[in-house]
Amino acid sequence: MTNTDFSSPHKKNAPLKVALLGNPNCGKSTLFNLLTGLNQQIGNFPGVTVDKRSGFFYLKDKSKVELLDLPGTYSLFPKSLDEELAVNILTDPANENYPNLTIVVADASNLKRSLFLCTQVIDLKIPVILALNMMDLAEKNGIAINTSILSAQLGIPVVELNARKGQGLEELKLALSKNSLASEISIVDIEQIENKAINDIARVLKVNCAFASFIVANNLHNISYFNHNKEKREEVKNILELNQFDARKLQALESIERYRQLSKIIGKIVSKKNAKPSRTYAIDKVLTHKYWGYLIFLAVLFAVFQTIFSFASYPMDLIDKGFGAIATLINNNLPNGVFKELLVNGILAGLSGVVIFVPQIAMLFAFISILEDSGYMARVSFIMDRLMQPFGLNGRSVIPLISGVACAVPAIMSARTISNYKERLITILVTPLMSCSARLPVYTLLVSILVPNNAYVWIFNKQALILMAFYIIGFIAALLFAVVFKWILKTKERSFFIMELPFYKAPRWKNVGLTILEKVKVFLFDAGKVIIAISIVLWVLSSYGPGKKFENLQKNHQQALLNINANTDSLETVFQSQKLENSYAGILGKTIEPAIKPIGFDWKIGIALITSFAAREVFVGTMATIYSVGNTENTTSIRQKMIEEKNPVTGANVYTTGVCISLMFFYAFSMQCMSTVAVVYRETKSWKWPVIQFVMMGVLAYLSSLLAFTIF
């Protein structure tokens, strides 16, 4: 049986398009990394949040192969948006990603389940090569597989593979270079389950493949094929209604029948010997133990936290110093003017603001990919799920939330391991409420104004107590908002926890390295663009102002500098302060004063709110500029100036207890971080969620500040 629509003959000279498909944990990513190495890239599938991983490699005859890594799935009956993607591509020959050939990676130690997906693809009448991975593990489990009989039973080439050791690659490439055809064997005759609607649909779609018609009928609203054949969608819909087509029931029948057929095949090809007991059970006894399980997880968390919180600071300091050196170099060698200012204070500042995150991202993802690769992450999910469930979160939300205490940017990126869309989104939305390290300088400054350093409650330092209280407040707010989002957010995806606990294995260092590289690249290029753009806008706002007044300021400053007796340093400090006050940011600060007055802020704080959108810690630097403190490193003098600051009208202190606490609440809750905004945009692939998050956190910040200011 041949078909017209559902095959795509490979044209000579054009690269061979190959799609990689397989169950989660089958070693698909390892094979992908092995084949493509550094020749891989992350792109977008139009309209979905799933990253498109693709790459290329060459065969012996120098012909090029384009490899597309499809999200891991157990079947062609999609349960999530990720899984829909594979179905969408494999059923639409007009789709630009439609492959000439598919490699299905199978876990030999889980042969039956792996063949379920493989034979579904075979039944779609797409050319398939079966890559039988983890043969060594199967052997350990006492399973011997006769691959030549398997190949004959399925009608497709079967290649034995050990992706972790890199064995079998040449054989796989050899199989690719032979012009493979679709199998002539159908494993399940779908027409025996349903033959009315499916045949009619096949006629409408002009395909000869009943199984393809069945898959299309199951996914009528998702398949891209109908985007350019809208009238056919209606036609198919009518057929389904007429025949009272019950997709779910038929899928269940199909699954049962397919497993029945697979059991027959497995009986012919598998012989079982004595298995060695797996070490996984013994390891699980410890890692999911009542007490040890949590203690070990706590230790792992501490290691992760310590790494991104402390160890990352060394490379971060180096990056900071490096950019500082470049800025000095430019300052000394380029003529004064707008270009130099833009270069140093706009572009370079933005660039360093992006690169500074790289050490944290790299370190967090080194940990995460080791935890994921080894199989431990699934156990974390297993022991933490019960705790996180009431908050609409998943066991896997724990790592992003805790990492959020160091920095929300890598934390949000790590939410990728949560497969349920709703739980992942909630995690992304609430993670920035955790008190990140950038809030620390702001808190420290304000707390030092609030209470003296030597104040104690019993044996506890008062400053430390207040600081800790704000960390706890952030955590509680994150959980409360998770509950709120749990009720508000609607998805058509049902939340399943059904999850495989993979057998433990040593992590692959190449996978770890490539994951780090991929995450850093994605952050630098996708989120980086947004961060640099905002950084330039902020620079313009704070270094330019409207009208004559701003120009005169510059002229007066130049003139004052000509005075022989002038103290250039103090003149510069005063000038910077005046410049900021009269800049667009300054004017904006004054404009928003009526709005922030109820929460106790004046226009000077207003300016700091605007400039510290770049990053929260900028608050301290802006305060130093506003209060003309020459040396921004010296917080004691900023603190002194702020304590002495009097309201020009009433003569009362500006930084009262109420204002300080109000400010701390504001910085605890408001989304004062362009990098987080950029990364949420990148991870959700739309501006909708960062905007909602920004507004939500802004409202929360304002209301809590208002409350704090009224009380204290």
Added chain:
Amino acid sequence: MKLTLDKLAIGQQATIEQFTDLDLSLKLLEMGCTPGETITMLSHAPLGDPIAIKIDNYLLSLRKKEASTVLVNTI
């Protein structure tokens, strides 16, 4: 003896009889939990939920609420 999967004692074996939730059954079916397959209850998570079972040759974890939709026959 017939009971729901979540009620199995640790170490107890059973065969799958039928499902009471269609959506959930689809997810379990595609992962190889077909009627007649043998299931072994492995462990409960420290807080009692979720549970871990062994089926065919792999380990699966699912919440108790989900397991309660699977009817099994103890061996």
